[in-house]
Amino acid sequence: MSQYQFILRRLLQGILVIWGVVTLVFLLRYMTPGNPVDFVAPLDAGQETRDQVAADLGLDQPVYVQYFDYLFGLIQGDMGYSFIRSQPASSIIFARLPATIELALAATIVAIIFSIPLGVISATRRHEPADYAATSFSLVGISTPNFWLGIMLILLVSVGLGILPTSRRPIGFVPAMEMFIFQLEIQGIRTWIAHMILPAVTLGTYFTAMIVRLTRSGMLDELGKSYVLATRAKGVPETLVRYKHVLRNTMIPIITVLGLQLGTLIGGAVITEFVFNWPGLGTLIINAIDVRDWPIIQGSLIVIGVGFVIINIAVDALYAKLNPKVSYE
Amino acid sequence: MPSIPDSRANTEGGCEMIQKPLLRVRDLETRFFTEEGQVNAVEKLTLDIHDGEVFGIVGESGSGKSVTARSVLGLLESPGRVTGGELWYRDETFADTVRADHPDAVDGDYVDLESLPSNVRRTLRGTHFSMIFQDPMSSLNPSIPVGEQIAEAVEAQRRARANPRSVASRTQGYGLSQYLMSTVMGSRKYVKSESLERAVELLELVGIPDAPLRAKEYPHEYSGGMLQRAMIAQALAGEPKVLIADEPTTALDVTIQAQILDLLTELQEETGMTILLITHNLGVVARMCDRVGVMYAGEIVERGTLADVFDDPVHPYTQGLLGSIPDLEGIGARLQPIPGNVPSLLDHEMGGRCYFADRCPKAMEECLEHPPEFDVDGSSHHATRCYLAETTYSEARALDADYFGSAEPLEDAADEPVEPARSDGGNTEEDSR
Numbered sequence: 001m002s003q004y005q006f007i008l009r010r011l012l013q014g015i016l017v018i019w020g021v022v023t024l025v026f027l028l029r030y031m032t033p034g035n036p037v038d039f040v041a042p043l044d045a046g047q048e049t050r051d052q053v054a055a056d057l058g059l060d061q062p063v064y065v066q067y068f069d070y071l072f073g074l075i076q077g078d079m080g081y082s083f084i085r086s087q088p089a090s091s092i093i094f095a096r097l098p099a100t101i102e103l104a105l106a107a108t109i110v111a112i113i114f115s116i117p118l119g120v121i122s123a124t125r126r127h128e129p130a131d132y133a134a135t136s137f138s139l140v141g142i143s144t145p146n147f148w149l150g151i152m153l154i155l156l157v158s159v160g161l162g163i164l165p166t167s168r169r170p171i172g173f174v175p176a177m178e179m180f181i182f183q184l185e186i187q188g189i190r191t192w193i194a195h196m197i198l199p200a201v202t203l204g205t206y207f208t209a210m211i212v213r214l215t216r217s218g219m220l221d222e223l224g225k226s227y228v229l230a231t232r233a234k235g236v237p238e239t240l241v242r243y244k245h246v247l248r249n250t251m252i253p254i255i256t257v258l259g260l261q262l263g264t265l266i267g268g269a270v271i272t273e274f275v276f277n278w279p280g281l282g283t284l285i286i287n288a289i290d291v292r293d294w295p296i297i298q299g300s301l302i303v304i305g306v307g308f309v310i311i312n313i314a315v316d317a318l319y320a321k322l323n324p325k326v327s328y329e
Numbered sequence: 330m331p332s333i334p335d336s337r338a339n340t341e342g343g344c345e346m347i348q349k350p351l352l353r354v355r356d357l358e359t360r361f362f363t364e365e366g367q368v369n370a371v372e373k374l375t376l377d378i379h380d381g382e383v384f385g386i387v388g389e390s391g392s393g394k395s396v397t398a399r400s401v402l403g404l405l406e407s408p409g410r411v412t413g414g415e416l417w418y419r420d421e422t423f424a425d426t427v428r429a430d431h432p433d434a435v436d437g438d439y440v441d442l443e444s445l446p447s448n449v450r451r452t453l454r455g456t457h458f459s460m461i462f463q464d465p466m467s468s469l470n471p472s473i474p475v476g477e478q479i480a481e482a483v484e485a486q487r488r489a490r491a492n493p494r495s496v497a498s499r500t501q502g503y504g505l506s507q508y509l510m511s512t513v514m515g516s517r518k519y520v521k522s523e524s525l526e527r528a529v530e531l532l533e534l535v536g537i538p539d540a541p542l543r544a545k546e547y548p549h550e551y552s553g554g555m556l557q558r559a560m561i562a563q564a565l566a567g568e569p570k571v572l573i574a575d576e577p578t579t580a581l582d583v584t585i586q587a588q589i590l591d592l593l594t595e596l597q598e599e600t601g602m603t604i605l606l607i608t609h610n611l612g613v614v615a616r617m618c619d620r621v622g623v624m625y626a627g628e629i630v631e632r633g634t635l636a637d638v639f640d641d642p643v644h645p646y647t648q649g650l651l652g653s654i655p656d657l658e659g660i661g662a663r664l665q666p667i668p669g670n671v672p673s674l675l676d677h678e679m680g681g682r683c684y685f686a687d688r689c690p691k692a693m694e695e696c697l698e699h700p701p702e703f704d705v706d707g708s709s710h711h712a713t714r715c716y717l718a719e720t721t722y723s724e725a726r727a728l729d730a731d732y733f734g735s736a737e738p739l740e741d742a743a744d745e746p747v748e749p750a751r752s753d754g755g756n757t758e759e760d761s762r
Binding site: 079090126226227229230231232233234235236238240241243244248249252268305323324326 | 375386399404406407420451452453454456458459462467468469470471472473474480481482485486489503504505507508519549560563564566567604620691
């Protein structure tokens with residue numbers, strides 16, 4: 001099976017998965033307490049007004065009608081209107097999406113840049129001070145809760161030292177780049193980076209710590225295999241043994257974890273986003289839950305689900321490329 | 330400048346002794362520093378290996394055979410370390426190359442590998458010393474095509490030849506930055522296309538059909554025998570002078586074993602390389618080797634030509650080993666196992682006695698003191714670490730059967746019905762009672 005057939009097949013499977021997600025998310029509305037009408041209608045509204053509001057929101061229809069309406073709307077890219085703000089849910093969600101993706105990618109990049117070299121050093125200098133430092137860091141990193149780390153960083157770095165801003169970034173990555181390219185103005189990028197550092201570190205610390213551990217144990221595992229001895233025996237430089245042979249094989253399982261973790265970062269940055277008042281999907285979902293704004297909640301969850309599926313397909317394809325024992329099947 | 334200890338092989342004649350040995354191992358000691366204590370894996374090992382011969386090291390599992398091989402190659406991993414001894418390797422060109430930087434390590438044509446820093450030592454791998462391993466399936470990287478792995482060995486050798494002085498550089502001209510560059514730019518790759526072509530030739534040389542195609546395949550697409558051929562191709566890529574074969578056929582089917590041994594013999598005749606063959610299989614030794622060393626508890630307990638050791642064994646351990654081979658003539662008879670197990674090799678458990686005394690059917694009072702190496706019958710090429718080379722066994726001086734504790738293997742042996750299974754060595758237990 002060729003690579004393209006493989007990806008096509010995974011895409012079709014992915015669509016099925018997403019359909020499942022949509023259905024679950026839709027049903028969620030009927031399994032959770034709280035009626036959106038309570039939030040939309042005035043507090044002293046009579047039954048008549050409430051019925052009118054329900055009819056406006058389409059909530060008077062039978063469930064299956066609502067379900068198929070929603071499904072067909074979704075196929076056309078329509079996620080319905082926000083109950084609270086009279087805007088299409090999709091435009092609200094997609095306005096928030098870049099901030100979340102930027103944060104997730106920044107955290108991942110921070111994690112990769114620090115974790116893999118640390119893991120390599122830790123494994124190749126086993127039982128030396130560098131190894132102890134790296135393993136201690138990863139232990140602390142894994143056991144530190146995100147929200148606490150975020151608050152502490154704000155207190156220490158932003159409030160205490162007054163170096164980096166705490167919240168509400170004024171500019172996204174794309175506008176910042178546009179500013180740079182068209183006006184040769186670097187200020188936008190600097191602001192973007194300044195606002196990105198603390199959230200990315202907060203979100204990436206656990207991730208970094210986890211990958212340090214994975215890299216270390218994976219590399220130690222690989223270093224003990226007899227092909228390493230055989231490769232050294234044939235006179236290949238140690239650099240090549242370490243990186244081309246050992247690290248590459250270590251990366252095979254790490255790629256999988258990285259991909260899955262990136263998926264959870266997109267959805268799971270909720271707390272970090274909230275702490276830093278980050279204009280992303282996480283804060284959007286929390287605010288929408290507060291007011292039972294179901295089109296926003298549903299839409300956001302579906303977008304996150306789609307992100308998960310796409311990342312998993314990419315990881316599978318990459319995995320098959322790295323590991324010749326796995327064929328595209 | 331250290332002097333080379335006098336080698337009996339040089340002073341006394343003998344047809345194969347005229348030449349100076351290629352490798353002189355003197356009192357090599359390898360220790361493992363584990364949590365349970367110090368393990369003496371190789372103990373005062375002394376050996377001469379000559380140009381173009383096949384030298385076999387036989388012994389049970391855990392006797393230190395593989396550690397010896399790795400010590401010679403300088404490939405020990407922590408917590409293992411060579412703690413003493415010298416390893417003189419004769420190569421004029423190499424001696425000239427290192428003389429300036431490491432005058433203490435050079436004596437005439439000989440270089441003491443143990444006194445060279447590890448980065449210089451590394452450059453000998455592939456080009457002078459090479460190794461094949463027991464399990465070909467795990468000895469090749471599963472995620473790199475076989476051809477490319479062989480080409481790496483070719484490339485390592487090509488680069489070493491092109492610039493012999495690069496022995497001094499830590500990265501051998503290939504550091505992390507070069508590697509990172511190569512991941513982006515194909516032209517900076519370590520393996521060049523000429524080396525890949527040479528790898529295909531090597532695969533053809535070791536008898537792999539459709540070599541150009543198979544070079545692109547991954548190890549899991551090969552059969553065990555084919556993979557061992559590929560391993561041999563990889564080991565030969567650097568045209569090494571010494572090939573260390575560590576149990577090369579143990580993981581293979583019997584029919585494939587024979588093919589691999591034939592291939593090794595054939596290649597050895599063609600290239601004239603020296604083979605250090607490590608095995609527990611006496612059949613393989615009998616078939617391949619010119620000279621043999623029998624290893625027990627980290628020591629060579631008996632060494633000599635194949636005929637010396639097989640036809641005229643002196644050490645009871647050698648006799649016991651030979652007694653444990655199944656024999657077609659004695660079908661139905663019970664084999665004679667050597668009672669007991671190989672000692673743990675833990676330093677504090679070894680003591681000063683002969684290490685084999687607790688399993689030896691002929692242990693005597695003398696054996697409580699560690700035996701030196703004796704020449705057998707005044708022969709210069711047959712030596713053993715056993716008092717029996719000089720004295721005859723006498724029951725008057727024999728140690729009690731339970732001298733070494735209650736779980737005395739001699740008791741077990743006595744309980745077994747001793748049948749006249751073997752012509753040689755097999756009846757030693759009876760002698761001892």
